[in-house]
Amino acid sequence: MTTSFGAANSAIFNDPKLQIPGFNGLRPSGLISLQRTARGFSVSSSNSSINRAVSTPVKPETAAEPKRSKVEIIKEQSNFIRYPLKEEMMNDAPNINESATQLIKFHGSYQQYNRDEKGAKSYSFMLRTKNPCGKVSNVLYLVMDDLADQFGIGTLRLTTRQTFQLHGVLKKDMKTVMSTIIRNMGSTLGACGDLNRNVLAPPAPLARKDYLVAQETAENIAALLTPQSGFYYDVWVDGERIMTAEPPEVVKARNDNSYGTNFPDSPEPIYGTQFLPRKFKIAVTVPGDNSVDILTNDIGVVVVSDDNGEPQGFNLYVGGGMGRTHRIESTFPRLAEPLGYVPKEDILYAVKAIVVTQRENGRRDDRKYSRMKYLISSWGIEKFRSVVEQYYGKKFEPFRELPEWEFKSFLGWHEQGDGSLFCGLHVDNGRIKGTMKKTLREVIEKYNLNVRITANQNLILCDIQHAWKRPIITMLAQGGLLEPRYVDPLNITAMACPALPMCPLAITEAERGIPDILKRVRAVFEKVGLKYNESIVIRVTGCPNGCARPYMAELGLVGDGPNSYQIWLGGMPNQTTLAKCFLNKVKLQELEKALEPLFYHWKRNREAKESFGEFTNRLGFEKLQEWINKWEGIPESSGKFHLNLFVDKETFQAVDELAKLENKTGHQLAMEVIRNYVAAHQNGKSPESS
Template sequence: MSTAVIGSGLDPTVQIRGFGFRGRQFPVGKAARTLPAPAYSASSSPSVVTAVATPEVKRSKVELFKEKSNFLRYPLNEELVSEAPNINEPATQLIKFHGSYQQTNRDERGTKSYTFMLRTKNPCGKVPNELYLAMDDLADEFGIGTLRLTTRQTFQLHGILKKNLKTVMSTIIRNMGSTLGACGDLNRNVLAPAAPYTKKEYVFAQETAENIASLLTPQSGAYYDLWVDGEKIMSAEPPEVVQARNDNSHGTNFPDSPEPIYGTQFLPRKFKIAVTVPTDNSVDILTNDIGVVVVSDSEGEPQGFNIYVGGGMGRTHRVETTFPRLGEPLGYVPKDDILYAVKAILVTQRENGRRDDRKYSRMKYLISEWGIDKFRSVVEQYYGKKFEAFQELPEWEFKSYLGWHEQGTGTMFCGLHVDSGRIGGKMKKTLREIIEKYKLSVRITPNQNIILCDIRRSWKRPITTVLAQAGLLQPKYVDPLNITAMACPALPLCPLAITEAERGIPDILKRVRAVFDKEELFQVGLKYKESVVIRITGCPNGCARPYMAELGLVGDGPNSYQIWLGGVPNQTTLASCFMNKVKIQDLEKVLEPLFYNWRRKRVQGESFGQFTNRLGFDKLHEFVEKWDGMVDAPSRYNLRLFSDRHTYEAMDELARLQNKTAHQLAIEVVRNYVAAHQNGKAD
């Protein structure tokens, strides 16, 4: 295990493993936490970190890499200065903690060309003016010429060569940015609504998100040792953050360790947190390991937080014991306790999450195994208090923050839709000019869009004109299908991708729109303003959160997708797998009958996801299986079986009594009529 204590947190004694204690027995609780920690050297040698246990617990190789790394330094420090264009396997795992993934271009054949993807850490999606300009420059000078906005409110730079990594990293750090903890087995970027409102609730939610991010940032200094030669370029932390990190009243910390919260092993797997205000589900709150919701009094003054736990999207194809999961209510805490409560939850996962098989290492599996009551009980031991009852919340809404909005200080902000978050070409040049000219700060949304902040009213007209010329349109001019769609990068650079996502989604959205637009008799005929939340990923890891979509496409083979149905527009319902291995060329065979029947059989105001949940998959499969090419039949055979809608509706009702489609019944009637007359003529 990763820490000084192993087990459920409830057993009277446990084995101490992985920290040089050599298998001695110690009681669980504060006493176990007050033991002197092993001494660690600041050198690169891994020999100071040992893992001697009797008997040894099975652990994944990543756990061994972390343990021997001297807090994320070795052997990454040696690999970075080697002549090779790539780094070895242990270093590949460790560099993730520093915010980078090693990649190759999978479109190319022959010798692998290694590059690195960098991901920034931007709590709340906040990007200072100087950081945006620096990222824009780095993309051109060292990357592939584009910036990518992610679903966790960060930037990604692709195509960085190993020899340029230090230059790029140090430039980001010196321009008020960071990549520390953007990847790896620790807390990732903390989400919060990106809207730069001055409303009290929003400001408080964003400050809380920043404090949580600061609390859970690695402390050993390895990041600065590797990328800026040990220079600490950090802003001052709020005293409440320092106090919460150092507090060991309930046995959460490793005393005297360079990593008081994480220890040598960090977490079993990645950890995701989001903070928001009631009704605002721009952050997909239920998909996070921890979801934090501000609770205010009748005057709008924040009083505390509701906490959800156990969300997560990743899964493995055809392994039913892996699954996406929604967060569930844990309880309520007063506002001054939030850092201690979050720390207690994270430590519970640190102590008890599985480290033998990474497929099952996310906290959602721990909660699914234990149940929420046992999980709450263990967390309360580290928190030192009982959680209060979860407070009632209003319905959630998805908020995109696209278009122009009042910021609240006499200024405005403008949310811009960016397809799949990819900023390049004329769009990139225009955004650079506007952000530089008006000295704007920027925010990235969890839907891969960008918000320009602090805009004076007098700037609105010239900015709108320039944006439109670059194709950055007001939301009313963007196809509603595109507004809510998301895709992960997938091919060609992601090593996990099975099929296309970002490169494939433009054509898929056009094909869905074409199905919607079929207006002739028998055909779908959905209105332009009607939309469906579509999300596409190239593998089952779920980076674009497809399991919350009304229509999720998850790559499960070359040019092949699983189809997931049942999410809803406000992202509060989990989708389920409807079909496996649907070839990209066959999508219409599934989507046409589904959308056709949605239009015909929905109740008033019913979204596509709500419709699929109400009817159930048995009925939906029946629609698909009985679909006989109705939409294609008129063009294929030039048949017009009905002259008016009234006749068609009457035939449709009669057909349903016979478990047929109107088209099938009409064909039978015509055939019988023709056959009868032919026979009569022959007689």
């Protein structure tokens, strides 16, 4: 009998603590020996019949049924993610049952309800698109914009994984919305659920070989790991397959079963009926460009080029992940670590081998520990590498040396390298709404622009002719989309998850709370004498799952109660160091008590060009806590200047109204105007020409 992993293998192979007779630490004994072939190695079996890693061995009568989570059983009984979702979507109820709620995630949607409303739950659905590299065609953008108004809550949200989220879709409208996205060459398939999620890549449309290879590789990996059984099309477009042609190398890699990676004759050759133990995240980038938070992914892929700039292969990182559970120390965020190097023609086979290693060995009994980071943490990187090599069919080459990572926002105007321009636009928390939404549509529609979504919740307008630049700048400014120099530096790198009111996991506010938090941090900066152009990376989440990656921030706020947060410190501006939990259950209204002494001492005791993250790590939490405990306010001798900017009520009110349009305080806007005026004179320009 052959099954898709769900039964005996799930516990026998997957718990690294178990010592199983016949299991040699890599594969079932007698399963595989490697022989060199054209691509690397071939497989021969020492048994007379074919053994596969995906075959369920005959169980002894005394064998105990392996423990599996409820979701594993739902997947196994679902007929490849169809039942009972298809039936549930056809009835008149406003919601779907528990099994369907789990299955619809694979289709790219979550069932939600408005937690602000009292009484009966008002159910709706959030849809998340899948856009490898963040690429969105002109047609798809306009369709999503329309759907938000017709069937959503009138807003689009850009996510930290380069996708759209569409909130507030009613069950009765789901098929219309889903089929519209599909028929306009979009997809939500695999944007949620226990499978590979959206594959990240640098969003900049640069005509450089390394960037083009990174983006092409991301798209190929996304295609390789896309479900094949047709459940998505059966539910939303009555079985009609609306798919683009795949590159032949993707089809070849998916079908290759030289090393026992596939489920033979299965509608899902890589996933089987059980798919993966939990979500799986992959990012691809080029050396030095950390616009994708590369170390937070299950797999990080880095293009490696020769001295002439020709891409030769890829470095691979494995084992990153952000999710954790409050006060369960055995759950933790983790950075990916180097696995090795592969030549460019082998990248799809190597990625597939890593995914299959997690499929076969990741825990399926307790979803808190089902991410690949826990498997690697338990096994260690050496054992993990040796198991992956069995599925890959080769030894990994040594990891190639890389330059320092740098966060790149791609905001502002840039040359693409092909004669056109691109423009990166800052969008606070990724929420496109109101006048901004209307303006973006007008610009994108008028100039027929394609767009890209960044992993920092921003938007890039692509393929802009030079003659269009000035009118586009004017249109964007009128819609409140400002050039980066006019945006508070704190806002540029800040991120927040949606949290309340729609996310069922949220403990407290994030997206709705971060605008005020950033204003308060700016006010503390000014109070302690930090300059306006100074900034730190701030990320806020409403729960410990870490969707906005707060554990990589210099200041991470993680919801752990009503209006209460953990404070995490020690991340770096280039997102290469994991933060640590500094304080628990800090009430929102008391943030300044912790932040004011920290920022004051950073201003006065830092080394040259030392970031806030570097400073907190160098001093250590014990010293930081001592400063907070002894804090009695800023000494009068600190030299702080207090400026009375407004001489009359009318001026104050006018500036305050203008400031609200930019999500700032009146004081912040006034200081910006003064700084720009002074800077213009210092540069020899008149204020009117600047």
